[in-house]
Amino acid sequence: MSDSEFFHSGEAKKTQVQTMFDGIARRYDFLNHFLSLGTDLYWRRKSVHALQLKDGQVLLDVATGTGDQGFSALKAADVRVVGLDFSFNMLELAKKKIDARQLSRKFEVVQGDAENLPFQDNTFDALSISYGIRNVGTISAALGEFYRVLKPGGRMSILEFSEPQGWFFGRLYRFYFDHILPKLAGVMSSKSAYTYLPESVRHFPDRHDFKALLTSEGFHHVKHQDLTFGITAIYNGVK
Ligand SMILES: C[S@@+](CC[C@H](N)C(=O)[O-])C[C@H]1O[C@@H](n2cnc3c(N)ncnc32)[C@H](O)[C@@H]1O
Numbered sequence: 082m083s084d085s086e087f088f089h090s091g092e093a094k095k096t097q098v099q100t101m102f103d104g105i106a107r108r109y110d111f112l113n114h115f116l117s118l119g120t121d122l123y124w125r126r127k128s129v130h131a132l133q134l135k136d137g138q139v140l141l142d143v144a145t146g147t148g149d150q151g152f153s154a155l156k157a158a159d160v161r162v163v164g165l166d167f168s169f170n171m172l173e174l175a176k177k178k179i180d181a182r183q184l185s186r187k188f189e190v191v192q193g194d195a196e197n198l199p200f201q202d203n204t205f206d207a208l209s210i211s212y213g214i215r216n217v218g219t220i221s222a223a224l225g226e227f228y229r230v231l232k233p234g235g236r237m238s239i240l241e242f243s244e245p246q247g248w249f250f251g252r253l254y255r256f257y258f259d260h261i262l263p264k265l266a267g268v269m270s271s272k273s274a275y276t277y278l279p280e281s282v283r284h285f286p287d288r289h290d291f292k293a294l295l296t297s298e299g300f301h302h303v304k305h306q307d308l309t310f311g312i313t314a315i316y317n318g319v320k
Contacts, residue, residue: 095194095218099167102146105274106170110147112266112275124313125153127306128211128240131317134158138206141165141230143195143223144213148175150240151188154209163205164190165198196222200230207231211240215285224298231320237300238317242282245311254312258282291316 102109113121128150134140136159142151145164154162166172172190179188193199195210195217208227217223227237245251258279266275286294288305295303300318307314 090220091218093218095167095196098216098218101274101277102166102168103170106147106168106174109171110149110174113149116262116265120309121149122153124240124308124315125150125211126157127308128209128238128315129153129157131238131306131315132157132207132209132236134160134207136160139163139204140207140209141198141200141205143198143208143210143227144216145175145190146171146213148178148188148190150209150211151175152178152182152184155184155187160187160207162188164188165193165195166190167192167194196226198226198230202229203232204230205232206235208235208237209240210238212242214239214241215281220286221294221298224294224300228299228320233320235320236317237319238315240313240315241285242278243285243288243307243311243314244282246307247310250310254310255279288314 132140132154134154134157138158139161140154140163142154142162142164145151145166146168148164151162151164154160164175166175169192172192175190179185179190191199195213196219208231214220214223231237245254262278263275285291292303292305295316295318300320302319303317305314305316
């Protein structure tokens with residue numbers, strides 16, 4: 082899929098993204114761990130740590146996919162997790178993993194849209210989203226919903242790919258992302274999904290602009306932390 086074939090925002094993007102994740106769900110976990118060389122587990126831990134979860138709290142994990150961010154949160158504290166995603170196939174895999182780990186009393190999944198959350202105002206103590214915000218149709222609409230469903234004082238942690246800033250590592254990374262990754266993924270899964278990946282990272286707002294967006298949606302204590310030379314970043318905010 083080329084740049085011009087992919088919509089960058091709005092409803093059309095949502096439909097394409099949903100179809101794409103339904104299509105790659107079966108291979109998603111394997112590719113995630115393989116292509117990140119297992120580093121995603123460390124990135125998730127860092128993102129969960131920023132939430133400062135306390136026993137008894139309820140976490141909403143938006144765009145939960147196959148549930149790995151939720152499992153990471155359950156290792157950090159005795160919380161309850163609600164995982165929301167609009168891909169039926171991703172959620173089916175999350176459910177299988179929840180059952181296999183006997184966590185169904187702690188982790189429930191809900192099919193729904195990040196831009197129109199099926200929850201009342203001020204419901205959750207904390208909210209996470211990992212590698213999901215880049216994929217939503219309209220980022221500000223999703224952020225507005227995150228703010229709405231968080232309780233006052235609730236923490237949010239957003240984990241997302243970003244473009245590394247150093248000249249040398251930046252070039253190396255772009256070469257891997259643009260040329261190696263789509264080929265590897267093409268052999269094992271869907272080439273178009275992993276052509277979309279670098280393209281969507283390029284279209285995501287830079288660190289400064291994204292933090293400004295969080296502030297404009299009402300979040301305070303907004304900050305970011307680069308991980309692994311800046312190929313991933315954590316953004317935090319408090320309602
Ligand atoms: C790259 S996966 C990340 C999954 C998981 N959070 C993880 O870290 O492995 C992105 C997920 O976002 C979901 N997604 C994208 N846009 C969404 C939306 N508007 N509402 C709900 N889920 C969405 C996709 O279905 C997919 O499961």
